Amino acid sequence: MFSNYLIGLREGLEASLVVCILIAYLVKTGRRDALKPIWLGIGVAILLAMGFGCALEFGSQELTFKAQEGLGGSLSIIAVGLVTWMVFWMRRTARHLKSELHGRLDAALAMGTGALVATAFLAVGREGLETALFVWASVHAASDGTPRPLIGVALGLATAVLLGWLFYRGALRINLAKFFTWTGGMLVVVAAGVLAYGFHDLQEAGIVPGLTHLAFDISGVVPPDSWYGTLLKGVLNFQPDPTVVQLAVWLLYLVPVLTLFLLDPGVTAKLRGRERAESTSR
Numbered sequence: 318m319f320s321n322y323l324i325g326l327r328e329g330l331e332a333s334l335v336v337c338i339l340i341a342y343l344v345k346t347g348r349r350d351a352l353k354p355i356w357l358g359i360g361v362a363i364l365l366a367m368g369f370g371c372a373l374e375f376g377s378q379e380l381t382f383k384a385q386e387g388l389g390g391s392l393s394i395i396a397v398g399l400v401t402w403m404v405f406w407m408r409r410t411a412r413h414l415k416s417e418l419h420g421r422l423d424a425a426l427a428m429g430t431g432a433l434v435a436t437a438f439l440a441v442g443r444e445g446l447e448t449a450l451f452v453w454a455s456v457h458a459a460s461d462g463t464p465r466p467l468i469g470v471a472l473g474l475a476t477a478v479l480l481g482w483l484f485y486r487g488a489l490r491i492n493l494a495k496f497f498t499w500t501g502g503m504l505v506v507v508a509a510g511v512l513a514y515g516f517h518d519l520q521e522a523g524i525v526p527g528l529t530h531l532a533f534d535i536s537g538v539v540p541p542d543s544w545y546g547t548l549l550k551g552v553l554n555f556q557p558d559p560t561v562v563q564l565a566v567w568l569l570y571l572v573p574v575l576t577l578f579l580l581d582p583g584v585t586a587k588l589r590g591r592e593r594a595e596s597t598s599r
Contacts, residue, residue, distance in 0.1 A: 320507045320554065321466045324455055325473020327500045328448035331407065333481025335440045338418045341485060354430045358437025366445025373453045387522035389457050393515025396454040397508045399447050401574060404501035408578070455507065458514035458554050505578055509571040510554025513563040517556075525562060532564040 336359060343351050373392070377385050418440065425432035456466040484490075520528040536557045539546045549555035556563070 320510070321452070321455055321469030322473040322476075323500065323503055323507060324448070324452055325470040325475075326477050327473075327497075327504055328444060328451065329474040329477025330480055330496075332441050332444040332448070333477050334484065335418065335444065337481050337485040339422060339437060339440065342419055342422055348426065351426060351430075351433050354433035355437045358434040358439075359441050361434075362438045362440075362442035362445050365442055366449045369446055370449035370453055373449070383522045386518040387524055389454070390515040390518030390522060390524070392450065393454040393458065393511050393518065396447075396451040397512040397515070397570070400451050400504060400508050403447060404497070404504055405578065407497045408501055451508075451511075454511050454515065455554075458511050502575065502578060505575050506571065507554065509567050509574075512570050513559065513567040514554055514556070516566045517560065517563050520560060520562060527560050527562045530561045532559050532561045534558040 339355055340352065343349065343355065377388055380388060421436055421440070422433075425436040452470050456470065516525055517528075519525040534557065539549065539555075539557045541550065541557060546555075546557065559567070
C-alpha cells in the first residue's frame with residue numbers, strides 16, 4: 318500500500334505543481350480571462366488519463382490468461398522505462414520547471430485560446446498518462462485481492478492535491494530539487510519490484526523461460542499472508558520465492574539506476590566533461 322501511496326503522491330504532486338504554476342502565473346499577470354481554456358485543457362487531460370486507465374483494466378479482462386500475463390508484463394516494462402526517464406528528467410529540471418512553464422505559457426498566450434488549451438493538456442496529460450500506466454502496473458503487481466493498493470493510490474493523489482493547493486496559497490514552500498530526489502530514489506526501488514514482477518508475468522505467459530527455476534524460497538520464513546510479508550510486498554513488491562530471472566532483472570535494474578540517480582549532479586557533470594576532454598585529446 319505504501320508503494321502505491323508513494324506513486325500517487327509523487328506523480329500527483331508533479332501534475333498539481335504544473336497546474337499551480339500555470340494558474341498562479343495567469344493570476345499574477347492579470348490574465349484571468351485565460352483561466353477557462355487552461356482548466357478546459359486540464360479537464361480533458363484528466364479524462365484522457367482516467368479513460369486510459371479504464372481501458373487497461375477492463376480491456377485486459379477480456380483476454381485469455383496467457384494474453385493477460387503477456388500484456389501485463391509488457392506494460393509493466395514500458396511503465397518502468399517511462400518512470401525511470403521521468404525521475405531523471407525531473408531531477409534535472411525541478412529547479413527550472415517554473416521558468417520553463419512560464420515560457421510555454423507566454424508563447425501560448427500570444428497564439429490564442431486553442432494554444433492555451435493545448436499547453437495545459439500537454440503539460441498535465443503527459444503526467445496523467447504516465448501515472449495511469451505506472452499505477453496500473455504497480456497495482457497489478459501488488460494486487461492481493463483487497464482494495465488496499467487502490468486506496469493507497471487514492472490517498473497519495475489526495476495528499477498531492479492538498480499539497481499543491483497549499484503550495485498555491487503560499488502556506489507551503491517545497492524544495493522541489495530535494496523532494497524529487499528523495500521520492501525519485503524511493504520510486505526507483507518500487508520500479509525495480511514492478512519490473513521484476515513484469516518479467517514474472519512474461520514467464521507465466523510462456524514468453525520468457527525459467528518459471529520453475531527459483532532463486533530461493535523463504536516462504537517458510539516470510540509467509541506471503543503474514544503481516545510482515547504483506548508489508549514487504551506492499552512497500553517493495555517483495556516476493557519470497559522469486560525466479561532466477563526475476564532476481565537478476567531486479568539487481569541489474571536497481572543497482573546501476575539507483576547509483577546513477579543518487580550521484581551528485583555536479584559529479585556527473587564533471588565525469589561527462591572529463592570523458593569529452595579525453596575523447597577530444599584522442
